[in-house]
Amino acid sequence: MSFEWLNPLLIATALLLAVIGAVRRVKLWRAGQPDQIDLVAGLMAMPGRYLHDLHDIVERDKYMSKTHAATGGGFVLSALLIMLVHLLGIDSQLLAWALLASLTLMFVGALFVFKRRLNPPSRISKGPWMRLPKSLLAFAGGFFVLTLPAAGVLSDGFMAQTSGVLLTLVLTALIIWGMGELFFGMTWGGPMKHAFAGALHLAFHRRQERFGGGRSTGLKPVDLSLATEVGGVLGVAKPTDFKWNQLLGFDACVQCGKCEAVCPAFAAGQPLNPKKLIQDMVVGLAGGSDAKYAGSPYPGKEVGHAQGGPDQIITQGLLDPETLWSCTTCRACVEECPMMIEHVDAIVDMRRFLTMEKGSTPNKGAEVLDNIIATDNPNGYAPASRTHWAADQNLPLMKEVREAEVLFWVSDGAFDMRSQRILRAFVKLLKAAKVDFAVLGDEELDSGDVARRLGDDATFQNLAKRNLAVLSQYKFSTIVTTDPHAFHCLRNEYNDFGSDALEGVEVFHHTTFLNSLVQQGRLQLDPFVGGKVTYHDPCYLGRYNGEYEAPRELLRSMGIEVAEMERSGFRSRCCGGGGGAPVTDIPGERRIADMRMEDANETGAELIAVGCQQCTAMLEGVVEPRPQVKDIAEILVGQLVDPTAKGLAKEVH
Amino acid sequence: MQPNSLQLENLKIVTLVSVGKHPQSGRVRRADQDSRAVELGLTLAAQNPDGLMVLHAGDPAEPGLRSYAGMGLAAINVLQLDPAADAVAPLGEQLQQSGADIVLTGVRAESGEGSGMLPYQLAEKLGWPIVSRVADIVSVNEGVAEVLQALPRGQRRALKVRLPFIASIDTAAPAARQSAFGPAQRAAMTVTVVEAETDTVRQSWDEAVARKRPKRLKVIKAKTAAERFKAATAKSQSEGGRIMKKEAPEEQAQAIVDLLIEEGVLR
Numbered sequence: 042m043s044f045e046w047l048n049p050l051l052i053a054t055a056l057l058l059a060v061i062g063a064v065r066r067v068k069l070w071r072a073g074q075p076d077q078i079d080l081v082a083g084l085m086a087m088p089g090r091y092l093h094d095l096h097d098i099v100e101r102d103k104y105m106s107k108t109h110a111a112t113g114g115g116f117v118l119s120a121l122l123i124m125l126v127h128l129l130g131i132d133s134q135l136l137a138w139a140l141l142a143s144l145t146l147m148f149v150g151a152l153f154v155f156k157r158r159l160n161p162p163s164r165i166s167k168g169p170w171m172r173l174p175k176s177l178l179a180f181a182g183g184f185f186v187l188t189l190p191a192a193g194v195l196s197d198g199f200m201a202q203t204s205g206v207l208l209t210l211v212l213t214a215l216i217i218w219g220m221g222e223l224f225f226g227m228t229w230g231g232p233m234k235h236a237f238a239g240a241l242h243l244a245f246h247r248r249q250e251r252f253g254g255g256r257s258t259g260l261k262p263v264d265l266s267l268a269t270e271v272g273g274v275l276g277v278a279k280p281t282d283f284k285w286n287q288l289l290g291f292d293a294c295v296q297c298g299k300c301e302a303v304c305p306a307f308a309a310g311q312p313l314n315p316k317k318l319i320q321d322m323v324v325g326l327a328g329g330s331d332a333k334y335a336g337s338p339y340p341g342k343e344v345g346h347a348q349g350g351p352d353q354i355i356t357q358g359l360l361d362p363e364t365l366w367s368c369t370t371c372r373a374c375v376e377e378c379p380m381m382i383e384h385v386d387a388i389v390d391m392r393r394f395l396t397m398e399k400g401s402t403p404n405k406g407a408e409v410l411d412n413i414i415a416t417d418n419p420n421g422y423a424p425a426s427r428t429h430w431a432a433d434q435n436l437p438l439m440k441e442v443r444e445a446e447v448l449f450w451v452s453d454g455a456f457d458m459r460s461q462r463i464l465r466a467f468v469k470l471l472k473a474a475k476v477d478f479a480v481l482g483d484e485e486l487d488s489g490d491v492a493r494r495l496g497d498d499a500t501f502q503n504l505a506k507r508n509l510a511v512l513s514q515y516k517f518s519t520i521v522t523t524d525p526h527a528f529h530c531l532r533n534e535y536n537d538f539g540s541d542a543l544e545g546v547e548v549f550h551h552t553t554f555l556n557s558l559v560q561q562g563r564l565q566l567d568p569f570v571g572g573k574v575t576y577h578d579p580c581y582l583g584r585y586n587g588e589y590e591a592p593r594e595l596l597r598s599m600g601i602e603v604a605e606m607e608r609s610g611f612r613s614r615c616c617g618g619g620g621g622a623p624v625t626d627i628p629g630e631r632r633i634a635d636m637r638m639e640d641a642n643e644t645g646a647e648l649i650a651v652g653c654q655q656c657t658a659m660l661e662g663v664v665e666p667r668p669q670v671k672d673i674a675e676i677l678v679g680q681l682v683d684p685t686a687k688g689l690a691k692e693v694h
Numbered sequence: 695m696q697p698n699s700l701q702l703e704n705l706k707i708v709t710l711v712s713v714g715k716h717p718q719s720g721r722v723r724r725a726d727q728d729s730r731a732v733e734l735g736l737t738l739a740a741q742n743p744d745g746l747m748v749l750h751a752g753d754p755a756e757p758g759l760r761s762y763a764g765m766g767l768a769a770i771n772v773l774q775l776d777p778a779a780d781a782v783a784p785l786g787e788q789l790q791q792s793g794a795d796i797v798l799t800g801v802r803a804e805s806g807e808g809s810g811m812l813p814y815q816l817a818e819k820l821g822w823p824i825v826s827r828v829a830d831i832v833s834v835n836e837g838v839a840e841v842l843q844a845l846p847r848g849q850r851r852a853l854k855v856r857l858p859f860i861a862s863i864d865t866a867a868p869a870a871r872q873s874a875f876g877p878a879q880r881a882a883m884t885v886t887v888v889e890a891e892t893d894t895v896r897q898s899w900d901e902a903v904a905r906k907r908p909k910r911l912k913v914i915k916a917k918t919a920a921e922r923f924k925a926a927t928a929k930s931q932s933e934g935g936r937i938m939k940k941e942a943p944e945e946q947a948q949a950i951v952d953l954l955i956e957e958g959v960l961r
């Protein structure tokens with residue numbers, strides 16, 4: 042007996058079902074909001090993005106990148122060749138041999154996937170994902186044997202005659218299983234969905250600027266006019282309020298848990314797990330419950346009770362708002378995600394709904410926002426007291442000088458005694474280097490960072506516009522600030538409001554600016570002799586703005602060899618102070634700042650150099666004994682060779 | 695039971711709101727006490743959202759009103775009148791017409807006159823009782839409300855008052871919920887244009903920013919921590935005062951005038 046007609050039929054069926062599934066899946070994504078994306082250009086660019094952008098991230102894990110290249114590459118090639126050889130029945134030994142080769146490649150890759158899954162780390166999901174390597178092996182193995190006759194290794198009649206029905210049945214079972222997982226499962230929601238959704242996600246990513254080594258970290262502004270539109274809603278209430286390509290992005294998740302492994306809130310036992318969050322979004326967009334989720338839960342929350350649907354309010358049944366408020370917006374997850382999924386965008390989108398529609402920002406959130414609205418600073422201090430810290434500093438005011446080379450953006454650190462020490466140190470350095478600078482004084486307002494991260498985009502936009510209006514009155518070529526959060530807003534988020542106040546203006550973090558002063562020889566420094574120093578990368582300077590080198594170079598210029606923490610640079614662990622997290626203060630089992638201090642302690646450092654007043658506050662909040670915490674500006678001031686002081690010293694002796 | 699037995703579920707509550715002023719920045723905002731009055735109104739009307747009406751006399755375009763709306767109000771009723779007009783008469787009429795059972799206000803406004811007289815004037819005009827400095831309205835039964843009045847140092851006095859009445863809300867009342875941008879933008883301003891007499895007395899006044907009242911220096915005699923703690927928490931024992939209950943009103947008034955002269959307030 043012969044089943045020759047069976048295999049093409051099976052393949053055709055599987056492919057047809059895959060196409061139906063694909064159409065269905067696309068419909069689910071298209072239920073989201075429109076976004077302006079050049080579809081054709083995206084599709085054209087997709088293979089390149091896969092090979093470079095995505096692969097660069099996967100490459101951080103050499104084992105996985107090789108495994109994936111073999112398995113994925115082998116599969117794509119095999120699938121194409123299977124269609125030619127087995128579906129269309131093209132009789133070519135060359136094609137058959139090529140297919141055998143690609144199947145072998147896939148098989149070997151699948152063996153490595155299998156090996157990794159023998160003792161999987163806790164971050165990766167189990168469940169159907171444990172089946173995947175076996176399905177891959179079944180697919181590759183089944184088709185391999187099936188292809189042998191076409192390659193001329195076995196005679197055509199071999200199957201039918203020698204081993205008869207049994208082998209045919211086994212082979213058929215294998216390819217049904219394999220194709221079920223790899224063709225059907227790809228579009229009907231199995232683990233292989235990541236290949237289909239992932240490829241399209243790369244093509245239609247909401248932040249196209251990220252590809253080709255670019256960086257795109259500024260949050261997108263909310264269209265506030267939606268507030269008064271019929272049926273309009275601010276932020277994301279239901280899955281369908283996301284942009285369609287955000288939904289597509291969620292679907293691309295491979296549940297590798299790389300994000301979970303780096304999330305400070307997860308490690309602190311707060312009820313957030315970025316992987317679960319993305320999976321819950323998938324539950325939301327497709328409808329159903331999280332009962333099938335087979336990864337780590339939100340700490341302290343049992344899996345299986347979340348219910349959602351495309352048109353159901355997410356925070357009513359699918360997600361606990363506490364999950365959203367636990368995030369420090371540190372972007373560690375986004376940085377690690379091999380699928381380039383944008384967790385922070387999604388989290389802030391949902392916070393926007395909670396704050397701007399529900400008025401339910403937790404804990405001190407409402408008070409802080411009220412203060413920002415009424416006094417332009419989060420603590421409700423009198424706006425006219427913003428420059429009190431500098432009463433003895435004799436700072437040139439922009440209102441008076443109207444023009445300066447450098448505008449020093451002071452930030453709300455002006456109101457905080459600890460931060461004032463950093464500001465003073467920086468001013469001293471500016472003066473020592475004879476920089477032509479001025480400040481806005483009381484005309485400066487809160488940058489809007491906290492308001493925006495807390496979901497109050499209305500207040501952020503209001504502050505941004507008013508700040509821009511002030512800035513547009515004066516002439517300067519550079520803005521420098523000691524606050525990475527203000528830095529990020531000014532540099533990446535103020536450009537969306539149609540103002541030309543920052544056109545041609547360079548925005549610098551003070552470490553970058555000071556480093557250039559030192560390189561130009563405008564600051565003379567004594568070598569530092571004070572024991573071991575480690576450096577903590579602020580999220581908003583590092584991951585948000587890619588500045589890892591300047592602070593380190595500055596430290597080197599004082600002869601400091603930074604004793605790096607295990608997690609540093611783009612992998613730096615958040616101090617816990619971002620995203621309004623200290624304001625919303627969601628309880629966990631540990632404090633993020635304590636964990637960061639442990640990282641620092643492991644280096645044996647006596648001093649932690651930082652570049653952010655928020656990090657300073659968080660790290661200094663850790664109980665002693667612990668290393669000292671100093672902003673780089675403060676360390677520099679200590680080593681500053683002051684020509685006038687030297688002169689004095691000589692006179693004395 | 696009568697059809698309208700004046701239980702909480704079918705009460706008509708009116709909260710009067712004014713335009714607040716932030717103490718540090720002087721910026722327009724929802725007034726602290728008034729927004730607590732709205733909060734209390736929302737809590738009382740939780741079962742019956744139509745039972746709460748938020749009423750303002752002034753300019754419907756005033757942005758400060760939006761921050762009350764952001765607490766989740768579908769509409770704010772505004773009696774639009776001339777800025778120089780006296781709001782008492784039209785407010786009184788509106789309250790009478792609306793069939794209000796409970797009227798909530800702040801103790802005093804944060805801007806404008808800020809005399810704290812409005813609730814009293816309204817009570818006088820309507821002939822209703824007024825309870826000042828209310829921290830909470832606990833229950834309403836058979837037309838009688840049980841009210842907690844705020845006294846200094848966190849103390850409370852329970853009072854029973856027959857409906858309808860006016861309550862001025864103290865800062866001891868539960869804090870106002872967050873004001874959200876979306877609902878604030880969406881709320882309707884239901885405007886009624888009213889004519890009212892010009893407040894001629896006020897016209898002759900100059901407005902100035904209020905200064906903090908000077909505080910009498912307190913000589914702390916406490917020697918130990920326990921004594922200091924007691925001094926800080928114990929109910930102040932008024933010394934040298936007189937409780938006048940039975941005396942004739944003229945005599946009582948005279949005693950007040952005498953005290954004011956003695957303290958140098960009146961000369």
Ligand code: SF4
Pocket residue numbers: 293294295296297298299300301315316319374377378379380381382
């Ligand atoms: S979101 Fe990204 S990093 Fe996290 S599990 Fe999914 S694919 Fe992995």
Ligand code: SF4
Pocket residue numbers: 300303304305306307313314315367368369370371372373374375384385615
């Ligand atoms: S941004 Fe940071 S805190 Fe938020 S989910 Fe990602 S890793 Fe966790």
